[in-house]
Amino acid sequence: MKLTVPHMGNSYIALEALLLEMGHEVVVPPASTKKTLNLGTKYSPESACLPLKINIGNFLEAIELGAEGIIMAGGSGPCRFGYYAQVQREILKDLGHEAEVIVLEPPNENFAQLRLQIQRLFALKGMRSFWRGLQLAWEKIQAVEELESVAHYTRPREIVTGNTSHLLANSLAQLRKASSVLDIRRTLQINRDAMLEMAINETKPLRIGIVGEIYTVLEPFVNLDLEERLGHLGVEVNRTVNLVEWIRDHLVLSSLRLYKNDHLRKLAHGYLRGFVGGHGLESVAHTVMLAQQKFDGVIHILPFTCMPEIVAQSVLRHVSADYHIPILSLVVDEHTGETGFQTRLEAFVDLIGQKTEASLNVEAK
């Protein structure tokens, strides 16, 4: 069965490696484009959030390329995401597609069912190739995120605009091809060094932290290349949400019942008492952390109608007032206009630039 997965940032590099190693044929959907968006919005309920629609677009494009099985994550909790796989299965069925939607629920939900699903997936080559696949995928996702964070550092400092993005795209393509742990590590090292050796300005860029709903934070098509835009405006980005941590905390530790969100609750103390679904608690806790680390500003990004992040958004206003840290909330959906988006980002960067300058002047006096 030819398998496909929905896009979420560069996670496909790791997922593809895992499935290939387990002996499957993999169809990676074409990178999300306007066509994906059009397909997705056409066949999805209007009131669903943008992630569901882009997923549908990805699936339809993958089916066009021959995908027969779709691997989708499940979940539970206040966020609607947990139900999306079921809705998507129905949508595809109504459209007359035969593709099977295989839903992987979090291990601590229904372990027996998950085991069944996974057993089917590694029936081809057995346990050993599964472990090897996991190892490759884990190495790859770590390498991807390390390269991305190097890009966050070099982009605001690059002399020729666009160099970083160019190098990053090349290194990710090499990483995708790497087929052993050694190969992955070597690719990472070579490309990291190449990016750091690029000609850069010795400037001290403004620093902005990004918080928000994980899919919108990670998927550049959905957040209109937020990181790249900020980098080109001369901002060093710190993305507080990443897959390595998410996999470690929510898939591995949490299924062993070892994950505790105490550190987040401690940071969010006085603002939010606990889990509100999705990354709501993380958004508040990470904003407090960024403020404590003296970041110049925070950008909070969420899909239109995202409940957990709306809770966070109303709380963040108080964090902003208490810590004197500017916060910009950006809401995205299929109607988001690029011009307005860019205008807000430019104005926000001006705002924090002026604020930093003003406080430097006060200190100088």
Added chain:
Amino acid sequence: MLRQNRQVYLGVDVGSVSTNVAVIDADTTEVVHKLYLRTQGQPIKTIQQGMVQLQAAGEWDIKGVGTTGSARQLAGVMLGSDVIKNEITAHAVAATHEIPSVRTILEIGGQDSKIMILQDGVVTDFAMNTVCAAGTGSFLDQQAARLNIPIAEFGDIALKSENPVRIAGRCTVFAESDMIHKQQLGHSLADILAGLCRAMVRNYINNIGKGKSIGGPVVFQGGVAANLGMRRAFSDALDLEIHVPEHFNVMGAIGAALLSREFIIRGNETKFLGFAVTDSTYTTVGLECQECSNHCEVVNILRDSEAIAVWGCRCGKFNLKREVTSHIAI
């Protein structure tokens, strides 16, 4: 005969509805000339027209140019501007120049509305309408046309109202049906217009001003600030005095001019291309590149037949040499 031309800075604000031009004196920063043109969906033509009118209006020695508004990049490459700045910053610069202690700026233009909160002359917070154009100049325009009154008289009529009616303001489509309903009931035109102003202000404060502490001094600017009914509705709702700057409808352009002045004073040389813009023909060629999965919508701006700017291309393949426009999207 040799006559000293007046030394000035030029600011151009190309928005969705109007294109504004402000000329400020190089020394005193006093506004010496201004133009307010309708963009009518043709920014290139309007910019050229503006320059023709400007040239006819006097002898200028233009020391620097700044552009702002949603077509700031386009205006920037056409004129050779020194500063290309987003409209939020440009408006704030102009307002603080006028009233340095300003704490709140209310700005309502043709299709967008913004609020800016300042502290010690620095913007600390801002918001802009996101999903809906309810409560912007275009809607007032539309309703004035429907009621068959010139937009210029709208405010004066609204001021005569003694009993403004309550109109649903959340959505302009429903506001319109509610207005028609009130008309059918026989309410006076003045009461309906004043009610409409109140509904728009309510909508603005609830949506744009949501969660912001609006304190005085308050400056109200943008085309809609011409409307006396809107001024009164704001001062009633906020219980604060509302300042409307003399040049309220070209504040963005003034801000851009002030920014270019600052830029040149810091020792930079101007890139202004002169009035040549009026003689050239500008065309844009758009294409959707199919080379990779990005499917960039690339726009090529040509002066006569020479390419002067490309934007929308993410990989840099189409970019002109030494042109840093890869990240700029329109």
